[in-house]
Amino acid sequence: MIRSRTRYWSYIPLVLLVIFYLIPIYIMVITGFKAGDEISVKTMWDLPKTMGVENYLKAFKQLAPNLLNSFKVVIPAAILSSILGSLNGYVLAKWKFKGADVIFTLILFGMFIPYQSVLIPLVQFMDSIGLYGSIPGLILVHIIYGIPITTLTFRNYYASIPNELVEAAKIDGADMLGIYRKILLPISIPSFVVVLIWQFTQAWNDFLFSVILTQPQNWTVTVALNNISGGQIIPWNLQMAASLLAALPTLLVYIFLGRYFLRGMMAGSLKG
Amino acid sequence: MQDRKEKRLAFLMVLPSIIAVGIFVYGFIGWTTRVSFSAWRGMNPDYTFVGFKNYINLFVNNLRFQIDIKNTLIFTVVFVLGCLILGLASALLLDQGLKGESFFRSLFIFPMAISYIVTGVVWRWLMNPAAGSRMSGLNLLFDKLGLDFLINSWTSTPTWGIAFLAIPAIWQLSGYTMAMYLAGLRAIPDELREAARVDGASEFNIFRYIILPLLRPVTLSAMVILGHMSLKTFDLVIATVGKQLVLDMPSVHMWQITFDGLQYGSGAAISILLLIFTAVLIIPYLFFSLRKEVK
Structure with a gap:
């Protein structure tokens, strides 16, 4: 019983780890899609407004x-x-x-x-x-x-x-x-x-x-x-x-x- | 008779590789050693023997090399410990037969498939130390999430800046450490844990007194592999922080004074020292691994 409950809780650290491993990729991909007027330090974590492929x-x-x-x-x-x-x-x-x-x-x-x-x-x-x-x-x-x-x-x-x-x-x-x-x-x-x-x-x-x-x-x-x-x-x-x-x-x-x-x-x- | 002829042919098949490795590894190491004892400075090779002068100069009154040693020590400790802790923790989490295990496992390891040259740039941006209205990167994220206590100046932190450079390195290699631990955990028979449970041992005590000691060989292997990688760290430094004196590492020092500064003698001395430290870690490990295999 106890074991299955601890297993359920395991997903919390696992998801945190997923975030840790994905952060650099997230920044890389979303920034790559952003248009020139969209890149500002303030909005670096925001999703791009458009999905332009010109940068690529x-x-x-x-x-x-x-x-x-x-x-x-x-x-x-x-x-x-x-x-x-x-x-x-x-x-x-x-x-x-x-x-x-x-x-x-x-x-x-x-x-x-x-x-x-x-x-x-x-x-x-x-x-x-x-x-x-x-x-x-x-x-x-x-x-x-x-x-x-x-x-x-x-x-x-x-x-x-x-x-x-x-x-x-x-x-x-x-x-x-x-x-x-x-x-x-x-x-x-x-x-x-x-x-x-x-x-x-x-x-x-x-x-x-x-x-x-x-x-x-x-x-x-x-x-x-x-x-x-x-x-x-x-x-x-x-x-x-x-x-x-x-x-x-x-x-x-x-x-x-x-x-x-x-x-x-x-x-x-x-x-x- | 036939067998002997075949064996000779077999030897001839490996001979090209033996010669190639003989020249490119051992011959070149010998050559570098000779350069490290020479006065060579400038464009043209000069093999005038100067004894240990290049080595002595590194250890006496060479501020940059002292920074290298300090940085390598701090970086190695943070990097190896970080990988071991994160690797063991994620291996334990994944060893419970959870749904989606293979997804998590693949995701934790993928950074190893990418070059530091690629991710270093992103990390440089993420670890931006600017404060106030120019705040960006992870500091900005922490600010937005109300995690202000995590805001720091990353690699610009005085004295300990190099410790933060271990973060991208941990990011890249903790998944590899996890894979090693996971393989170790899978090799521990379930009966062992079951028997301890029947005897009334708590999960923590099973981990502390049964699992952890059985994982000791894995920990040792991981320490050797990660430790020797950290001595060689080069791409990561170049891509993430560039050539800054306070964040210098021996490999960067060697590269710069040799190929930019043309001080071949000193550059060779640094690389031979790097080789010696690597060999001290790797040779016992090699012999131990191969001997175990024979048994």
């Missing part, structure tokens, strides 16, 4: 090249680092060579380092191989620093597949690549979705690498947004519309594929 159109026009750059970086980076992670995970779970566990630990550490500790050489190195400032350079960086987490996720998944399955396939005459292609790859499609989504989100939201490694014409959307926001020159309603546009791709991925996003997130805390 204007923001889109301004951010379109950067949104495109982001897609150009993020899609190949997510796909390639997932493929590498899957190959690594397969070998490190099912074909352990001598020292495989040490190598795995060393790779894993790469996911926790503060990237500041590699930035100076990174800039020098990218410059020396002629990729500094370019989109391919940024793709390469995202692929390489994505390897630890993608390897971790796939290794944990493949480790959960019974060894008997691999042994049985070996007896049937399948070789290493055959077992991967015919047995493990097909059943790891959900893991691919998890890793792709996670890498897509991480790379999309990246700021540090983009701001250091790209030239203005190759700026990704986060760098461009940081440049137009916060200042006094661009009106608030336009800034908020631009922010929402920059968040939209990852937000949509979260809304439609949230289940997979959560699994990627938990892999990051080493809990598989």
Whole structure:
């Protein structure tokens, strides 16, 4: 009896939490819809009088090249680092060579380092191989620093597949690549979705690498947004519309594929 | 025989990744370490060895680095505690099998899918310290709701301003902490609670003496993960408060003196210190997690 009553009361703190998590989004969306004469500090919490989309159109026009750059970086980076992670995970779970566990630990550490500790050489190195400032350079960086987490996720998944399955396939005459292609790859499609989504989100939201490694014409959307926001020159309603546009791709991925996003997130805390 | 050939092929498959991570993580860390011991200042690399000079300069008479340390400490404590408390509270609320649980859960986690660069601007506006007729943001909302006692000057608060910067960070990562706690709670068998109830234990005592101790590993993991994130905080500072000396953090300091000030030696020293602190947190955690897995 008591328990059901406490359960009923639980909705009060839960609704308060919902308000806390939604406040920034509320402000972002309503301000984005407001017309120029409507934006005043006094009425910032009020709903817009009209639902004009001009701000969103204007923001889109301004951010379109950067949104495109982001897609150009993020899609190949997510796909390639997932493929590498899957190959690594397969070998490190099912074909352990001598020292495989040490190598795995060393790779894993790469996911926790503060990237500041590699930035100076990174800039020098990218410059020396002629990729500094370019989109391919940024793709390469995202692929390489994505390897630890993608390897971790796939290794944990493949480790959960019974060894008997691999042994049985070996007896049937399948070789290493055959077992991967015919047995493990097909059943790891959900893991691919998890890793792709996670890498897509991480790379999309990246700021540090983009701001250091790209030239203005190759700026990704986060760098461009940081440049137009916060200042006094661009009106608030336009800034908020631009922010929402920059968040939209990852937000949509979260809304439609949230289940997979959560699994990627938990892999990051080493809990598989 | 066949097996050995296959194993060699397997090794060749991971070799590109090993080389890439070897260069981009370990090689570059080594390179940065070398820069941190060098006199490099200005456009052109200068690897003249100066010993610990760059490190000593940071700790002696460097006001900015002292601010960094103070800010990182305050920020970390507020951020980690905030995430743990809010995360545990919401996990406990959601663990009762309420209607709409998955809706609440998804909603609490969604901030993690958005970049600080996006939300930082909104938070900057929400945490506007202006008073009187220019009052805006959350202060204005508090004023309208009659919650005047909550009105404050946010990140402009003297000494403790950095603590308020933890609010957007808590907003973004408390849902993640909740997910970790929820997974921990789900792993506790119901029989344990039932048995305690049969023995006449109160709900609070069950929580205090059974649930909380069993959640200790989760708390520890969350502290390590959140703690190392807070050391690395960068985007949040840039987007929410910009480059203000009183609200400086090591990552921002490193970025500015290296890429704007061209003091490569000092910048490298800061980043190596950041790496050492991160490693102190992460390496024991890594070994512990992986050893547990083997068992």
